[in-house]
Amino acid sequence: MRKHILIILAIVVLVAGGVLWWVLQPEPAQLSLSAVEGDRPTISAPREQTIPTVKVADAIGWKNGATPVAAAGLKVAAFATGLDHPRWLYRLPNGDVLVAETNSPPRATKGVADVVMGYLMNKGGAGVASPNRITLLRDTNGDGVAETRTVLISGLNSPTGMALLDGQLYIADTDALVRVPFTPGQTKITAKPEKVIPLVGGGNHWARTLLAGPDGLLYVGVGSSSNIADNGLDAEKYRANILQVDPKAKNFRVFGARLRNPQGMAFEPKSGALWVAVNERDMLGSDIVPDYITRVGLGDNFGWPWYYWGGYPDARVKPENPALQEYSKRPDYAMGPHVAALGLTFAADAKLGSKFANGAFVGEHGSWNRVPVSGYKVAFVPFGATGFPVKGSKPVDVLTGFLNAKGEAQGRPVGVITDQAGALLVADDVGNTIWRVSAK
Structure with missing residues (x-):
């Protein structure tokens, strides 16, 4: 009898282990990355995951003189090295x-989702403490090196966005927009930051981006605290929005709404319109769902958390909000699923x-919820004369090689700007480097 019981228990363990193994298997992509890019991406049926697909490249940094790989006709070199999570x-x-x-402020661990997020951050190179500072880099002789x-x-406090306006340097901390008096040429600020407006912190999506407008107003990107308002909409107040701030009056209004995590912002040079990643x-x-870049106007609503890509419903979100569906704006251009634009x-x-004269450069930090991984590069979206992406176009690789042959992350690109000489600067928070891409 004891032998029979042991056999039955062994079968139960094997079956349970097999079920667990099957449940934990990642859900691989069925479409090519290209199919979910551009102005008309394929939006396939959702495959809801109770246990998420987890695939993030191990962060190892740059070794033995390795560097990213620039597109044909371009070259890349380090503008500054030895930084701390730039x-x-x-x-x-x-x-x-x-x-x-900078990096995320300390996070409370309240459940399985927080444990998973902590694991992903550590694995992807984001588990370091935030340096909480802004460093000034100066290329004194114009040789492309600071x-x-x-x-x-x-x-x-976990600063991200910066903007100079009317003699003040504005800084977007995770929980407040602050400012300090500043004159270009200074190399040290000793003034205590003055709070302009509070920002809601906590949860996920801690980084607050910032853009100064020609109208004297400021635009602040504030991401959601969760994936799909998992902790209720009260926890998302003034989040998943682009806020328009009047720095003189110290007040704000919602400019563009229901954008899960709006990050990089810039004004398109031909139209003057605000665009966001x-x-x-x-x-x-x-x-699905593709990350995107899109034009945003005052009052635009993009549907999060109830809808994505212009009206596709997310059945996980309760209660439903059918009245919002027809008003959910469709984004302009898909960068691909889970690329972390x-x-x-x-x-x-x-x-x-x-080739890179008219369009947008996008830093793709890299996926954690896709097999195979996506992102981990800088891409270029070609624009036309109308101030919109070229119809039928796909993103063009500008800087790759952040993943090595083993699929490990030597670096992960984040912020992108141009320097005074017209080269592209790329912040790499895993490689602790600012890369400079220039013409050969």
């Missing part, structure tokens, strides 16, 4: 470059040849 860049009028050395490096201001939702399969800048003053 994520965002800003160019001052005198050519100095500011870099936000010879001067100084800590401009420290003691911040957005991270879409997870756990609907490896093929973060950085965005236009080629207005870039000098990288005719």
Whole structure:
């Protein structure tokens, strides 16, 4: 009898183990990455995941002189090395470059989702403490390398966006927009930051991006605290939005709404319209939902969390919101599923040849919820004379090689800007380097 019981128990364990193995298998992509890119991406049926597909490249850094690989006709070299988790860049009028050395603030671990997120951050190279500072880089002799490096201001709270306006340097901390008096040429700020408006912190999507407009107003990108309002809409108040801030009155309004995680923002040079790079939702399969770049106007609503890509319903979100469906704006251009599109800048003053003369550069930090992985590169979206992406076009690789032959992450690109000479600067928060891409 005891022998029979042991045999039955062994069978149960094997069956349970087999079921668990099957449940934990990643859900691989069924479409090519290209099929889910461009102005008319394929939006396939959702494949909802109770246990998420997890695939993130192990972060190892750059070894033995390795560098990213630039597109044909371009070359890449280090502008600055030895930084501490550099994520965002800003160019001052005198050519100095500011870099936000920053990371997520400490997170509370309240459940399985928080444990999984902590694991992903550590594996992907984002588990380091935030340096909480902005460093100034100066190329004194114009050779494409920053010879001067100084800590401009420290003691911040997970800062990301930076903007100079009317003699003030505005900084987007994770929980507040602050400002300090500043004149280009300074290498040190000792003034205590003044709070302009509070921002809601906590949860996921901690980075707050910032853009100064020609109208004297500021635009702040504030991501959601969760994937699909998992903790209720009260936890998402003033989040998943682009806020328009009047810095003189110290107040704000929602400019563009229901964007899950709006990050890089820039004004398109021909039309003057505001564009943004957005991270879409997870756990609907490896093929959707595509991250995107899109034009945003006052009052635009993109549907999160109830809808994606202009009206596709997310059945996981309760209660439903059918009245919003017809008003959910369709994004303009898909960068591909789960690529983590973060950085965005236009080629207005870039000098990288005719192929990269009119369009947007996008820093793709890289996926965690797709098999095979996507992103981990800088891409270029060609624009036409109307101020929109060329119809039928696909993103063009500008800087690759962040993944080595083993699929390990030597680096991960984030913020992108152009420098005073027209080269492209790329913040690499895993490689702790600012890369400079220029014409050969």
